[in-house]
Amino acid sequence: MNYTFQFGDVFAAWPLLLKGTWNTIELSLLAMLFGLALAIACAWGKTAGPKPLRFVINAYIELIRNTPFLVQLFFFFFAMPALGLRWSAHTAALTAMVINLGAYATEIIRAGIESIPKGQIEAGLALNLKRHEIFRFVILKPALKAIYPALTSQFILLMLSSAVVSAISADDLTSVAANLQSQTFRSFEIYIVVAVIYLLLALAFSALFRLIYKASLNYPDRR
């Protein structure tokens, strides 16, 4: 092997890489937030909603979970404008991420909801809590606690798969890397650096999720 690694060009472009990293963080955080909201709504619909609604939610979940994210992304970016909806690569990417995460997270949260013992819900009814109060305090919070590890690893998988949105040039970290490599031809060095950044991001997100757990869900269980 007679190759000289030259990281100079890569590190010289640090403002661009920083911007890309920030865009990836922002995109992921937004997708997690909206995806979680969508998933909670769907999980509620799937466990307590009327039958037609359940059917629709099931179809949505199966459709998303059995097709690749890249194809979903192309669908939102290329096919939606053909239907008259004009949006930027950034919005299309965020929408695809939210819809994708929503399907996976619904199944995870539903499993959590189903793990809540019936007696607990009956206790809520006996205390004269309203339906939405029971869902919010008696069902959802313990359910989220029960499936927290699965949910957060799904979040991290989403952050990693956000690299795919570079295929429609949505300004994320991988798009920045692709642009840099076409300018400097230092593809190997660039992708090594970017892979390390993703690894650090994954570690940072899992640290953040541990903090959130400690701050809000770390109460003793009675089992």
Next chain:
Amino acid sequence: MRTFGFPEFLFILEAAKWTVALSLIAFIGGALGGLLVALGRTSENRLAQLLSGGFIQIFQGTPLLLQLFLVFFGAPVLGIEINPWVAAGVALTLNSSAFLGEIWRGCIQAIPAGQAEAAHALSLDYFSRMRFVILPQAMKIALAPTVGYLVQIIKGTSLAAIIGFAEITRAGQIINNATFQPLIVFSVVAAIYFALCWPLSLLASRMERRQAAALAR
């Protein structure tokens, strides 16, 4: 300009064989690698634990797309001629090795310690212990999640389109560029993936349910 018709549909459908071929390569390679990783993770050798742990951390902590780029752009740097076929095969194999390794590690650790101790007491060596006592039992637990992971592999092969490997997604892009009918093209592409993945998903969840029922007894 071409419109989307039956020949276009056939073009995309035919590309499905490359998706299936690539998935099989990734699964077989990933199964071999995954077994090594799982055995490394569960072994008593510190070095093996460290190496396989690091391998999992790296491949589960970075995007599959980046792994694909690193192999594709990195191999020429090391002086190896590479085409999208080999790059996609290698990257997907490494990635599946990490994920399958982690799944199987859990299955191996789910086997009660008494089994390994009994094998020890019978003075079976490491190979016989694994081959005849631990792995056959672990395999039973591993079957359902492994079938489930196959779906992830099939979906993962779509990323090979980005480095120019002509599987279903790439075929869809080509047809879309020729017909400008993205709605129907990408619906067809999604439908083909769905037809490949859904039966496997159903099988996996059925196996999971039956296993849960067997354990509950």
